[in-house]
Amino acid sequence: MNDAPLGLLFAILAALILLSGFFSSSETGMMALNRYRLKHLQQQGHKGALRAGKLLARPDRLIGLILIGNNLVNILGSSIATVVAIRLYGDAGIAIATILLTIVILIFAEITPKTIAAIHPEKVAFPASIILLPLMKLAMPLVWSINAITNGLLSLLGFKTNAANEDELTQEELRTIVNESGGLIPRRHRSMLVNILDLEQVSVNDIMVPRNEIYGVDLDDDDETILKRLKSSTHTLVPVFRGDINKIEGILHLRNLGKCLDGDGLNRTSLISELQEPYFTPENTALHIQLRHFQQRKLRLGMIVDEYGDIMGLVALEDILEEIVGNFTSNLVEDQEEIATMADGGASCTGSIPIRDINRQFGWSLPTDGPKTISGLALEALEAFPVGPASVRIGAYQLDIECVEGNAITQVRVTPMTATPPSDDAI
Known part of the structure; x- marks a missing residue:
């Protein structure tokens, strides 16, 4: 190698840097793939998704293959850069090669390709799988040997490398996915999907x-x-x-x-x-x-x-x-309940109106873990039946009993307060 033309060595060095960039971007692209979109594309028969799915079936082997390739080209590139630097600058070339090669690898083989892969994982991962899949078959003995050693070390440390990963979602995680879908799902459809998830809580x-x-x-x-x-x-x-x-x-x-x-x-x-x-x-x-x-x-x-x-x-x-x-028909009640919006942002409603209805209409957060109607909420806070008009504060809302008929509160005015009450739920 000491006798090889400098032009050839520079060409080999450039090719190794490109290969390092390929392995770096492949790793980020594969790991950044949306697993649920990948499954959808696999069901549609997308060839790139099918190849990527095969590789991601054993992520430990995929990472092992990529890291073997990346470290191999980086170490080889470092050796060639050292030879070139010594031939150009003598013993001082070792330090120069180390500094320059580190900067070049960081810019062209790490940061830039990984950033591109993180932004466009499918555009990087799917084409890369064309090379990685046959490369995996060729390097399988080496990959298997190294993974056997690393998995043994992980087992000693208490990690279960063969634990099943079903990519399961909790209800809250699924709700977040729906809410963060943006324009991909119309707003009304998002609301319906979230309401379906909430049926279990109602x-x-x-x-x-x-x-x-x-x-x-x-x-x-x-x-x-x-x-x-x-x-x-x-x-x-x-x-x-x-x-x-x-x-x-x-x-x-x-x-x-x-x-x-x-x-x-x-x-x-x-x-x-x-x-x-x-x-x-x-x-x-x-x-x-x-x-x-x-x-x-x-x-x-x-x-x-x-x-x-x-x-x-x-x-x-x-x-x-x-x-x-959402509401599309009348309730099975004798008289239609009404909620009247007031100029100050409050609402005047019949006492039998469900708390969930008024919360939904105005985006409020009146407590729903106790009484189900607005009159029941007022009675619980008052701790006594009112003989006439009365007021009570519940959280950040003031409830004014406007009308009482017999043993029932028939009209309540609810006003959101600008200041949160100091301590007690009811004052």
Whole structure:
């Protein structure tokens, strides 16, 4: 090598630096590949993704191959650079070669190629796999030997190199991926996907229609009253009971209403025969489970019962779907609930409005781990039933009881405060 022309040595040195850059960029590109996009491309039959997938099936071998190649060309390049520097500058050339070669390798074989690979991993990794895959087969004995030694050392240190890596995602990680997808997924679709993930954290209690607001038919009423309620119903499925909702007889589908009428008006015998058997679901059932139950039983309405078997309210399939896609139909309540936006940024709403609805509409964070309605939240904070207008602070929100009728808070004004309260949840 001492007798080789300097031009040839410089050419070999340049080629080695390029090879070093190739191995460096390949390592970064392969490791920076999005594993889920890679699986998608593999399913689509993308050749580059298929090659990269084979290499990444054993990342320890891939890293071993790349590092063997990278260190080999770097050490060889260092030897040639030393020879060239000594021939040009004598003994001082050793220091000069070390400094110059370090700078050249850092710029052209490390930082630049790795930065490009980190920005465009697929454009680097997929073409590189054309070379790396056959190179892996050729160098397999050497790679296997070195990996056997390194894996043995790792085992002594307590690392399990053969542990399965399924690239599993937690629910929070998946939510982050959806939210960070940007323009790749439309905003409305992102919201729906996140709502689906949240079904597991929401129970039927959170979206139920309370028992005192259930629109139903009492068989103890006279025929005229029953017919009037059936004809004025805005709901397809109507609970039918005797005297009290706990004595429910069944669910009437209004498409069968014609079968319940005869020339004299209401035919109670036909009405009872057309009733569907009521379906009961325990309180605190998660929405994703309830949705599956509805699907399996081909039902759309369930009566929510507590541990004593008393009916607490009802949940409809539409209520669960609204949790995913947003409001698109009316609730099964007698009077439509309203939320009025105030000029100061607050809201005036009926006491029975669900806390989750007002949080969703205004982007607030009123606590939902206790009472489910805004009136229940106010009562919990007051710790006594108000005899007239009253105010209470909960976190960063002030609740003003505007109207009380009998034993129910019927109107509440909620105002977000600019300053956070000092300590207690309720003042």
